[in-house]
Amino acid sequence: MTSTLWGDDPSQDLIELRKRLDEFIITFATLNVSDLFPILAPFDLQGIESKAKEQLSWFYGVFESMINNRRNIGDDGKEKEKISKDFMQQLLELHQRGDDNSSLSLNEVKALLLDLMVAGTDTIPTTVEWTMTELLRHPDKMTKLIEELNMVVGNQNTMEECYIPQLVYLDAVIKETLRLHPVAPLLLPHVPSETTIIGGYTIPKGCRVFINAWAMQRDLELWDDPLRFQPERFLETDINHWDNNFRYLPFGSGRRMCVGISMAKKMAALLVSSLVHSFEWRLPEGTKLSLEDKFGLVLKKRESLVAIPIARLPNLEQYK
């Protein structure tokens, strides 16, 4: 994720960055009484606001020093070429554009970098972990996926991105996992800019609205046998995250839906398919798979999945 955002900046301590990000996500997801009783907000009773400000200023300091490093890179062709494609460079170009309609302030650049780090870091590994858990719980679905991988990729090749469009069962497996285990179960809070009436309920301007996608995606009135892991349901119909019937919302909907969908779908598909194509997976003796989750900004497994990989490909060279 960080290499997509700002390439390989050797001045960054990635372990420290990851630790700080985990702490920031916890602060971000902590229930704040001021959100429920805005009159209490000035007192910051739990100290969440001051902590968040401190954490933000640490991240913004890191981004500022990276941006300054960028500015010090001269017109040396090689260096310029290396940084030209990363996200930070694209944002800085928008910052330097200087036209009022589309240029970004430096604070907006820093906020967007942090936004993408928070949104893109835990979501994909969590989706992969839930997918592998469901496949291990359902050996018949795992076998079907292995058969598809054998047919499309074959065991003489290594899984690569170019095979993804042909892996339709894999796509259905990931969609079904996101139906049962949406990583953002309540999406992100939305705030209407106008008072609206929806289904007879008045939603006042400025109030905070949470959408319970988790419950909608398990609703008996909307899905057949909703608690069953059944990827085939996505092969038989064309339910998709962009359709407008609002029963399947793993990436949200409308103008504020996830901006990372295409990266997320490709990375999750590449990771799951590489794991399943290259290895046979077994659970350690006596382990029972748990589906318990842990509520937070991202809906993670309560207990991490532990599984043992056994090489499946005939040629050990393929693992290098």
Ligand code: HEM
């Ligand atoms: C499987 C992985 C992912 C899932 C399930 C997911 C899901 C979501 C959901 C549900 C929202 C809130 C939408 C709403 O409230 O209507 C969201 C927002 C967002 N996501 Fe993702 N996401 C994933 C990966 C990513 C990645 C990899 C990135 C970045 C590269 C990303 C960037 C964002 C951003 C920036 C927003 C905020 C959009 C806005 O408020 O305008 N997401 N995502």
